[in-house]
Amino acid sequence: MPVFHYLDGGADDELTLARNTDAFNEYELLPSQLSDVSHIDLKTTIFGQAIDWPVMISPTGASKLFHRDGETAVVRAAEKFGTIYSLSTVGTTTIEDVARAGNCPMMYQIYVFKDRGLTDNFIERCKAQNYAALCLTVDTPVAGNRERDHVYGLSAAPKFRWRSALSFVRHADWLARVILRKDLEMVNITSDDHAARRVKSGVMDYINSQLDRSLTWRDVEWLAGRWSGPLVIKGLLTVEDCRKAADSGATAVMLSNHGGRQLDSAPAPVDCISAVADALRDRLEIICDGGIRRGNHVVKALALGANVCSIGRGYLFGLAAGGQAGVERALTLLHSEVERTMALVGCNSVSKLDRSYVQKRH
Numbered sequence: 001m002p003v004f005h006y007l008d009g010g011a012d013d014e015l016t017l018a019r020n021t022d023a024f025n026e027y028e029l030l031p032s033q034l035s036d037v038s039h040i041d042l043k044t045t046i047f048g049q050a051i052d053w054p055v056m057i058s059p060t061g062a063s064k065l066f067h068r069d070g071e072t073a074v075v076r077a078a079e080k081f082g083t084i085y086s087l088s089t090v091g092t093t094t095i096e097d098v099a100r101a102g103n104c105p106m107m108y109q110i111y112v113f114k115d116r117g118l119t120d121n122f123i124e125r126c127k128a129q130n131y132a133a134l135c136l137t138v139d140t141p142v143a144g145n146r147e148r149d150h151v152y153g154l155s156a157a158p159k160f161r162w163r164s165a166l167s168f169v170r171h172a173d174w175l176a177r178v179i180l181r182k183d184l185e186m187v188n189i190t191s192d193d194h195a196a197r198r199v200k201s202g203v204m205d206y207i208n209s210q211l212d213r214s215l216t217w218r219d220v221e222w223l224a225g226r227w228s229g230p231l232v233i234k235g236l237l238t239v240e241d242c243r244k245a246a247d248s249g250a251t252a253v254m255l256s257n258h259g260g261r262q263l264d265s266a267p268a269p270v271d272c273i274s275a276v277a278d279a280l281r282d283r284l285e286i287i288c289d290g291g292i293r294r295g296n297h298v299v300k301a302l303a304l305g306a307n308v309c310s311i312g313r314g315y316l317f318g319l320a321a322g323g324q325a326g327v328e329r330a331l332t333l334l335h336s337e338v339e340r341t342m343a344l345v346g347c348n349s350v351s352k353l354d355r356s357y358v359q360k361r362h
């Protein structure tokens, strides 16, 4: 139960969490009938990587919380589905092990830590492992207020709460794995010698102490210079910020509010696409991240101007339910929904999706 709430929950009143998905319902798809949909082409590219369909995997921390195979299970499913896997800085598998686990393009989600040496270490390791892109998450200057986690005791590492006691007892094997095998260790941090020496009171406390509230766009310029490959900024929602991202050296933006887990009352990413696309389409690629649960959500986002969509909970529920097979099942359902929606809307290639296929409800 605590793990479910960690996965499912959002910040404060969860207004943004709900809004992320609800907002899709305010768009209607306009079919263009008799358009020869005998073959639907879902292939596309993002930051120079060819992918089989316009959905990628968002970075999420601590995958081994949900299933013992953790990140590896998701990488393998991403490879089978011809898409990009994103590894979180607070993942439970190392940059190197993820690279070895599968043969799909990889993106590494990074934070610019106070200790720039740690950030540098990640960059060098990603270069060595041929990661296709780096993704800087900027919507977490402080942790969001996820009240469900406070109630159930899963804010950082699992904490004992009487309310969750029965659930922990029922899942003793899970608890043993987490405690005895240290499966929840943030291994990318602890595998850096320099950081490992400084982790004293726990990795999560160390990470929190390293989140730099004084970051500015100058730091993005620094990162772009250090990395020099495709750089994605994750957590932007306004045209102005996206413009600053482009000016600072980013090649793509992830319109995202962290799945409603950070600033509550932030707008839904889908509602931000058209303005950003109109202003910056020729300078940035646009990834819509948040609230995607149905194939028609993907088609709507692309028609509004996104290049691709990205999903978090959409694969995490599958991971929790059945490991790699569960992620594959979730991706199978979403893939078939995207394909079916394309046929029903009368568009045989994602490259042809545009505003003529979508309207805001009157």
Ligand SMILES: Cc1cc2nc3c(=O)[nH]c(=O)nc-3n(C[C@H](O)[C@H](O)[C@H](O)COP(=O)(O)O)c2cc1C
Pocket (backbone or CB within 6 Å): 006, 007, 008, 020, 058, 059, 060, 061, 088, 089, 090, 091, 109, 137, 234, 256, 257, 258, 259, 260, 261, 289, 290, 291, 292, 310, 311, 312, 313, 314, 316
């Ligand atoms: C359990 C969980 C853990 C997450 N961990 C991270 C993380 O470590 N870094 C990050 O940038 N985003 C993280 N996110 C946010 C996702 O990358 C993504 O923005 C979000 O899940 C998209 O919304 P969706 O779940 O509705 O698809 C996390 C989301 C969830 C649900």
